[in-house]
Amino acid sequence: MIDIIFIITLCLGSIIWVEIVRDLYHILAHNWQTLYRFHNWHHRVFDSNFNSVNKEIYRKAHWYNDVPESLVMIVFGTIPVTILWFLNISYWWFAELGSFYSLFFLLGAVARGLGISNIDKLTDFTHNPGEFSSLPSQWFVNRPYHWRHHFDNQKAYYSGTLTLIDKIMGTALSLKGKTIGVTGSSGTLGIAILKILHLNQAKIVAFSSQDKSIVLDINGNSLPVKTLVWETGQEYKLIDELSKIDILIINHGINVNNKKNIESIRQSYEINTFSGCRLMDLFIKTIKTNRDKACKEIWVNTSESEVIPAFSPLYELSKRALGNLVTLRRLDAPCIVRKLILGPFKSKLNPIGILSADWVAKKIIRDAKKDYRNIIVTINPATYLVFPLKELFQSFYFKIFTSKSFN
Numbered sequence: 085m086i087d088i089i090f091i092i093t094l095c096l097g098s099i100i101w102v103e104i105v106r107d108l109y110h111i112l113a114h115n116w117q118t119l120y121r122f123h124n125w126h127h128r129v130f131d132s133n134f135n136s137v138n139k140e141i142y143r144k145a146h147w148y149n150d151v152p153e154s155l156v157m158i159v160f161g162t163i164p165v166t167i168l169w170f171l172n173i174s175y176w177w178f179a180e181l182g183s184f185y186s187l188f189f190l191l192g193a194v195a196r197g198l199g200i201s202n203i204d205k206l207t208d209f210t211h212n213p214g215e216f217s218s219l220p221s222q223w224f225v226n227r228p229y230h231w232r233h234h235f236d237n238q239k240a241y242y243s244g245t246l247t248l249i250d251k252i253m254g255t256a257l258s259l260k261g262k263t264i265g266v267t268g269s270s271g272t273l274g275i276a277i278l279k280i281l282h283l284n285q286a287k288i289v290a291f292s293s294q295d296k297s298i299v300l301d302i303n304g305n306s307l308p309v310k311t312l313v314w315e316t317g318q319e320y321k322l323i324d325e326l327s328k329i330d331i332l333i334i335n336h337g338i339n340v341n342n343k344k345n346i347e348s349i350r351q352s353y354e355i356n357t358f359s360g361c362r363l364m365d366l367f368i369k370t371i372k373t374n375r376d377k378a379c380k381e382i383w384v385n386t387s388e389s390e391v392i393p394a395f396s397p398l399y400e401l402s403k404r405a406l407g408n409l410v411t412l413r414r415l416d417a418p419c420i421v422r423k424l425i426l427g428p429f430k431s432k433l434n435p436i437g438i439l440s441a442d443w444v445a446k447k448i449i450r451d452a453k454k455d456y457r458n459i460i461v462t463i464n465p466a467t468y469l470v471f472p473l474k475e476l477f478q479s480f481y482f483k484i485f486t487s488k489s490f491n
């Protein structure tokens with residue numbers, strides 16, 4: 085039994101190793117001009133719908149990029165084999181699988197280089213043209229994931245098959261040049277998120293319920309931010325602005341603390357739950373093209389109170405309702421929807437919060453760039469354990485008892 089587990093580990097390990105080699109080779113190509121001269125052929129091949137622009141360039145791209153890439157994988161695939169053989173480890177030959185696996189990529193690249201018709205449909209799944217039928221995948225590179233490397237930011241989304249290297253390097257999501265709107269921007273966390281987004285070269289837009297332009301303090305310099313004033317119940321007025329936004333961060337909220345009268349119930353649910361849902365729905369209406377499907381995202385700050393007490397019953401109830409509705413709606417939403425599960429940070433809403441909003445914002449952006457779909461930032465270890473389980477079982481339950489169509 086132990087032998088079988090060891091052999092499986094050797095086989096999988098050798099494949100993961102050559103995939104890591106592929107991604108490191110790709111990163112090197114984007115950072116070393118000599119190699120980029122060859123890799124650039126790959127970037128010249130396609131238009132934004134993944135149709136090849138020219139047969140000659142298409143064939144050359146495979147000889148100059150894909151063939152050498154697979155050869156590098158084959159050669160580096162022999163390193164673990166040599167080490168295991170040298171150390172006289174039994175079953176060392178199973179580690180050959182990595183090189184053998186790479187050989188298929190070499191044959192595919194040679195066939196495409198020779199211009200054999202339709203061979204690309206069998207050997208190159210990440211560059212097939214046509215409308216995207218799925219969202220950028222979280223663990224295995226698919227068409228929308230790789231599309232972003234070609235047309236969103238060439239200095240990100242390097243992974244070729246497994247997204248591991250992008251996750252480690254924080255290149256699984258690029259914020260550079262993206263237009264990002266944040267609701268609740270006049271709040272402490274809103275300001276902190278806007279700042280860190282700006283430092284990540286995003287174009288920021290503040291959505292605020294207060295009729296006052298947001299000005300950020302960036303290392304002592306004032307930075308006025310485009311501020312859109314809106315109010316709950318009037319979300320539909322934002323549709324034109326939302327169509328220009330790439331990532332919408334729904335972050336606004338109200339905390340009525342110990343109140344429990346009917347007006348507080350109405351206010352809590354209206355602001356914390358239904359307003360967020362309406363914004364999410366409106367934003368989804370703006371998703372039409374392949375680019376929208378690959379690049380548009382919604383992040384919702386549903387808070388840690390989804391799973392643990394917030395010592396403010398109406399805040400807890402309304403945020404929990406928002407969290408549950410996001411779980412329901414994101415099952416087949418046409419864009420990536422991330423949840424922000426945040427612990428108690430110090431703010432106007434929560435003056436006794438323990439965490440610093442700047443630290444929380446930094447962690448949110450760091451985890452988003454690693455493509456975490458549920459971003460948990462808290463000091464409570466129970467949340468890290470309970471939330472993923474709750475989300476998993478609730479998603480499963482919602483999936484069984486709701487129809488497939490999003491609308």
Ligand SMILES: [Zn+2]
Nearest residue numbers: 126211230234
């Ligand atoms: Zn490509």
Ligand SMILES: [Zn+2]
Nearest residue numbers: 114123233238
């Ligand atoms: Zn590239």
